Amino acid sequence: MLNQLTLKQTLDQLDQKTVSLTDLYVDIKQAILNQDKKLNLYLSLNETVLKNPQKKKQKPLAGAPIAVKDNFCTQDMRTSAASKVLNNFVPSYESTVTKKLQQAGGVIIGKTNMDAWAHGSSTETSDFGRTLNPRNSDYLPGGSSGGSAAVVAADACIAAIGSETAGSIRQPASWCGCVGLKPTYGRVSRFGVIAMASSTDSPGPITKTVEDAAILLNHLAGKDPYDATTSAQPVPDYTQALNQPLKDLKIGVLYLDIEGLEKIKTQFKDQLQVFSDLGAKVEPAQALDPHYAIGVYTVIQRGEVSSNLARFDGIRYGHDRSHFGDEAKRRIMLGTFTLSKGYADQYYNLAQKVRTLFLQNFAKLFTKYDVLVSPTSPGFAKKVGVTQGAVMFGELEDMLLEPSSIAGLPGLSLPCYRNPKTNLYLGMNIVAPMWQEELIIKVADAFEKNTPWNSWRNHHEK
Amino acid sequence: MAKTTISPHQVKHVAQLANIPISKKEEQELTQAFTETLAVVNQLKSLKTKNVQPTHQVTGLENILRADKVDQEKMFTQEQALANASQTHQGYFVVPRIIEKQHA
Numbered sequence: 001m002l003n004q005l006t007l008k009q010t011l012d013q014l015d016q017k018t019v020s021l022t023d024l025y026v027d028i029k030q031a032i033l034n035q036d037k038k039l040n041l042y043l044s045l046n047e048t049v050l051k052n053p054q055k056k057k058q059k060p061l062a063g064a065p066i067a068v069k070d071n072f073c074t075q076d077m078r079t080s081a082a083s084k085v086l087n088n089f090v091p092s093y094e095s096t097v098t099k100k101l102q103q104a105g106g107v108i109i110g111k112t113n114m115d116a117w118a119h120g121s122s123t124e125t126s127d128f129g130r131t132l133n134p135r136n137s138d139y140l141p142g143g144s145s146g147g148s149a150a151v152v153a154a155d156a157c158i159a160a161i162g163s164e165t166a167g168s169i170r171q172p173a174s175w176c177g178c179v180g181l182k183p184t185y186g187r188v189s190r191f192g193v194i195a196m197a198s199s200t201d202s203p204g205p206i207t208k209t210v211e212d213a214a215i216l217l218n219h220l221a222g223k224d225p226y227d228a229t230t231s232a233q234p235v236p237d238y239t240q241a242l243n244q245p246l247k248d249l250k251i252g253v254l255y256l257d258i259e260g261l262e263k264i265k266t267q268f269k270d271q272l273q274v275f276s277d278l279g280a281k282v283e284p285a286q287a288l289d290p291h292y293a294i295g296v297y298t299v300i301q302r303g304e305v306s307s308n309l310a311r312f313d314g315i316r317y318g319h320d321r322s323h324f325g326d327e328a329k330r331r332i333m334l335g336t337f338t339l340s341k342g343y344a345d346q347y348y349n350l351a352q353k354v355r356t357l358f359l360q361n362f363a364k365l366f367t368k369y370d371v372l373v374s375p376t377s378p379g380f381a382k383k384v385g386v387t388q389g390a391v392m393f394g395e396l397e398d399m400l401l402e403p404s405s406i407a408g409l410p411g412l413s414l415p416c417y418r419n420p421k422t423n424l425y426l427g428m429n430i431v432a433p434m435w436q437e438e439l440i441i442k443v444a445d446a447f448e449k450n451t452p453w454n455s456w457r458n459h460h461e462k
Numbered sequence: 463m464a465k466t467t468i469s470p471h472q473v474k475h476v477a478q479l480a481n482i483p484i485s486k487k488e489e490q491e492l493t494q495a496f497t498e499t500l501a502v503v504n505q506l507k508s509l510k511t512k513n514v515q516p517t518h519q520v521t522g523l524e525n526i527l528r529a530d531k532v533d534q535e536k537m538f539t540q541e542q543a544l545a546n547a548s549q550t551h552q553g554y555f556v557v558p559r560i561i562e563k564q565h566a
Contacts, residue, residue, distance in 0.1 A: 092542035186521045199519065226536065228526040229519075295506040298499060306480060313481075315557050317546035322483050329482055330495050333473070336480040337496065338503075347503060352516030354506050359517055391495045392502060408520030434521065 002027040003155040006456050007064060007212035010158050014062045021063050024158075025053040028065050028109065031156045039132045041151045043070045044078050045110040059105025061219065067157035069148045070111040071118055072098050072203070073192040077108070081194045082126040083116040085312050085323040095192025096224045097161060097203050104219040109157060112147030116325050117309065118163065118196045120144050121171055121394030124387045125327045132384065135177055135423045139381040142175035143394075144168040148206045149176035159212050161220075163203045165196050166297050166405035167398030170413035173206050174376035174427025177415045177455055179444070180206045181213040184434045185408035186231045188217075189224035197304040198229075200405050208456040210414060210445040214238035217437060233435050241438040242445045246278040249443070252285030252369035255400050260378045264417075264426055268375050271416045271428065274450050275443075285369060288361040292354055293402035294395045299338050299351035300406065306335025330391065359407050366433045371443050374400050376413040376427030404431045412440045415453040425453070466500040468493055 002024045005013065013019040029050050036042055049065075056063040068074065071081040073091035080086045098108060115125040123146025124130040131146050133139040134154035141150040145162025149172035152160050162169040164182040173180025181204045188203045195201065205216035221235045253272060256265050275282045309332050314320030324332070338347035365372060377397055387393045395402070404411045409431050416428035428447070432439040448454050473492045477484045484492065540553055549556035 089546055092538055092545055184521075186523070225528060228528075229521070229523065231521060231523065292506060292509065295503040299503055299506075310480075314548055315555055316543075319548075321481055324482065326488075329484065329488070330492060332480050333476050333482060333492060334496060334499055337468075337472075337476045340476070340479065349516055350506050350511060351503075352518060353511040353514040354509055355517045356514050357509065357511070359520070391498050395502070406520075 003031040003158075004456070005158065006208045007159045007215055008209065010064050011062055011215075021053045021055055025050060025065065028157065031154065035134065035154050035156060039134055039137065039150060039154060040113055040129050041131060041147055041154060041156055042067070042110040043080060043082060043113050043128055043147070046077060046108060049107050050109055054107055056105035056107070061101070061105035063105060063107050064158045065109040066101060066106045067110050067112050067148060067151045067160040068098055068108050069114055069145050069160075069162050071114060071163060071194040072161065073194070074098050074108060074111065077111065079111065079194070080128075081117050082114045082128055083323075083325065083328065084127045084319065086318045089317050091192070093192060096189035096226060097193070097220055100219055101161070106219070112145070112151055112160065114147050115144040115327070117194070117305075117328050118144040118165060118168055119305070119327045119331050120387070121167060121397045122382070122387045123147060123172070124384070125325065127325050130384065133176060133381050133424070135425065136381070139383055139422075139424060140175065140386065142172035142377070142381060142397075144172075145206060146172045149173050149178050149180065152176065152178045152206050152208060159208070159216055160206045161203060162206045163193055163201060164405065165200050165301060167394070167401035169204050169206060170376050170401055170411055170427065170429055171398055173413045174425065175381035177418065177425035178206055178208065179210050179213050179412065179414045180204070181217060181412045181437070181440070182405070182410060183217065183221065183437055184410040186229050187233075187410070187435065187437065188220045189227040189230050191224055191226035195308040197301045198308060199300065199304060200408065209454060210412070210441060210448050211239065211242055213412065214242060214441050231435070236438055238438060238441055241441040244442045244446070246275065246280040246443065246446050249280040249371070250369045251275055251280050251282045251443070252365055252372045253282060254285055254287050254372050254374040255290060256284065256374070258290065261375065264375055264379055267417045267426060268428070271451065272373070274447060278446055278450065285365055285372065287365060288358055288403065290399045290403050293358060293406060294392070294399055296351045296354045296358070296406050297402045298395055299347050300355070302331050302335035303339045303348050304335070305331045306333070306339060355406050358403050362403070362407050362409060370432070371439055372431045374429050376400065376429040380419060380422065380424040380426060401429060409434060410437045410440055412444050414444050414448055415455070416447070416451070418453055466497070466504060468496040468500065
């Protein structure tokens with residue numbers, strides 16, 4: 001069962017020659033074969049590398065099998081963004097993220113399912129059928145990077161890559177009981193990612209442990225000459241933030257009293273005790289009502305979608321605009337409306353002003369607290385079929401994440417509770433000031449190592 | 463709270479602007495979806511924003527330019543550029559006619 005190894009264990013054991021790459025790939029292939037049909041995890045598989053594992057001993061990622069969301073362009077490998085418009089699109093170039101992964105010795109074994117164009121929070125709006133949650137297949141995996149979270153939960157890869165605009169890494173990680181890290185906007189390149197909302201899109205890792213996320217971020221982060229919005233901020237070694245003390249750290253707790261969180265409030269609150277035990281100071285913090293972030297995000301995202309998806313005309317690639325699914329049509333058209341003459345000021349500019357209020361609010365909170373924590377999602381994973389006819393489904397599910405997304409802040413979700421009856425998880429979202437991914441990793445790693453909620457630490461670790 | 467009412471006629475106009483073909487049934491459904499969504503968005507109007515500057519970019523980077531040099535790495539060959547086109551003709555993309563033929 002080598003597919004159950006974490007990335008760190010994989011790298012260590014390959015290095016010590018206690019496992020062989022060939023055996024690892026045999027188990028990965030078997031895990032895919034056993035589950036893909038039922039759960040609909042991958043949209044395409046790289047059969048060549050699955051059959052003949054590429055030995056990359058000299059490289060840091062040593063040939064580890066990695067799954068990538070299907071909105072990252074991969075040269076000579078179909079990239080559909082789970083949309084029928086692009087069901088025949090084979091990119092002629094490689095996204096920076098996948099290029100960097102490969103240069104570091106990672107091997108892309110397949111492209112994972114997602115909400116079409118990343119427009120959703122369920123992976124139920126994929127044009128190629130929904131993905132099911134590996135923890136309990138009556139439930140959805142969340143989204144839009146639902147396929148990437150599900151392949152990690154199903155041990156059908158060693159680690160995965162997703163992308164987040166407002167919740168699309170952290171929310172599926174939460175619903176599938178994995179770790180999802182959304183870096184600061186501009187920390188990881190967007191070049192070659194099929195654009196959704198360019199002012200918030202952030203690629204990042206979805207992994208089995210916090211340590212694995214730190215390892216992958218080391219290889220993803222940095223300035224990219226092909227993405228002018230990436231920052232020249234130096235990239236630290238994120239693994240240095242592991243196994244650090246939390247003494248005297250100030251943690252502000254957000255959103256526990258808002259409507260809709262009643263059912264999980266106690267379970268979540270109980271988990272905060274460990275921070276106090278480790279010497280941190282934990283107290284409730286007052287933030288701007290996240291309900292306002294729904295409106296801001298909706299207007300900004302729809303507006304940016306309408307311009308980003310204007311390029312799909314079926315001439316240079318893909319099919320014509322009659323092939324868009326219902327959700328994409330809704331979003332493009334609403335964006336066109338809110339940006340149109342007479343409405344831009346009322347909606348778009350207003351949303352950008354409220355975005356400023358969120359930035360100011362976070363700046364104030366970070367004068368008092370080092371990090372902010374809250375539940376990732378207002379609850380556990382939802383049942384299959386729940387998105388039907390719910391036009392604001394994703395926005396409501398992602399409400400607790402939208403404030404940090406529109407502010408460009410880094411955030412990480414990790415498992416903080418498991419319901420023994422349903423086998424479903426709650427996620428904890430940890431947010432820090434810009435470029436302080438290290439701080440988030442430090443807090444998350446300490447939580448993970450001092451609580452029983454990480455399933456790989458519990459069940460698979462020898 | 464001010465309610466924004468959207469008419470099917472407006473939806474049809476937006477569909478034209480966005481170049482998205484929609485059916486009569488979709489026109490009705492989208493009218494409903496627009497109204498529902500704008501009701502959420504309208505909540506923003508209750509906040510005081512008169513003296514607030516809008517934020518378009520969160521990291522504060524400005525004037526990021528690249529060198530004015532041809533980057534061969536980033537360039538497609540003609541073959542690559544045409545590889546995904548639905549229709550090509552002698553190395554060109556074929557596009558649909560958008561100007562009506564003149565009738566004599």
